[in-house]
Amino acid sequence: MKESDTKNEETGIQKAVELMRQGATMLNEACPECSGPLFQLKDDIICPQCGKKVLIVSDEAEVQELEKEAILVELDHAISSQIENLTKRLNEEKDSDELMAIGRLTILWLEALEKLKRIRS
Ligand SMILES: [Zn+2]
Numbered sequence: 391m392k393e394s395d396t397k398n399e400e401t402g403i404q405k406a407v408e409l410m411r412q413g414a415t416m417l418n419e420a421c422p423e424c425s426g427p428l429f430q431l432k433d434d435i436i437c438p439q440c441g442k443k444v445l446i447v448s449d450e451a452e453v454q455e456l457e458k459e460a461i462l463v464e465l466d467h468a469i470s471s472q473i474e475n476l477t478k479r480l481n482e483e484k485d486s487d488e489l490m491a492i493g494r495l496t497i498l499w500l501e502a503l504e505k506l507k508r509i510r511s
Contacts, residue, residue, distance in 0.1 A: 404438075405439075422444065424440055462506060462510050470503070
């Protein structure tokens with residue numbers, strides 16, 4: 391290890407201590423440049439080693455992904471209960487026109503369910 395590296399590391403630790411003093415918390419994420427630990431101070435994510443702010447895009451993208459998944463799960467439930475209702479009506483219905491309508495709707499919902507599965511996989 392070169393002397394300059396050691397110095398850099400020391401300033402990094404000092405800066406980290408300083409950040410903690412200011413109320414920063416250490417994150418699980420590592421700096422993409424130096425793979426040192428990152429600190430969060432309010433809305434800023436800082437790498438004390440590099441001495442600059444770091445933008446983490448994966449977090450935001452992950453949150454959006456989770457939100458999207460939650461909506462799709464909800465949709466899945468809604469469609470499933472629609473199919474369940476249609477199945478009940480199918481058992482009770484005698485009128486052929488009504489049966490046709492129920493059949494068409496069932497196919498429609500099944501197709502939607504299939505598309506949904508494709509999106510989620
Ligand atoms: Zn860094």
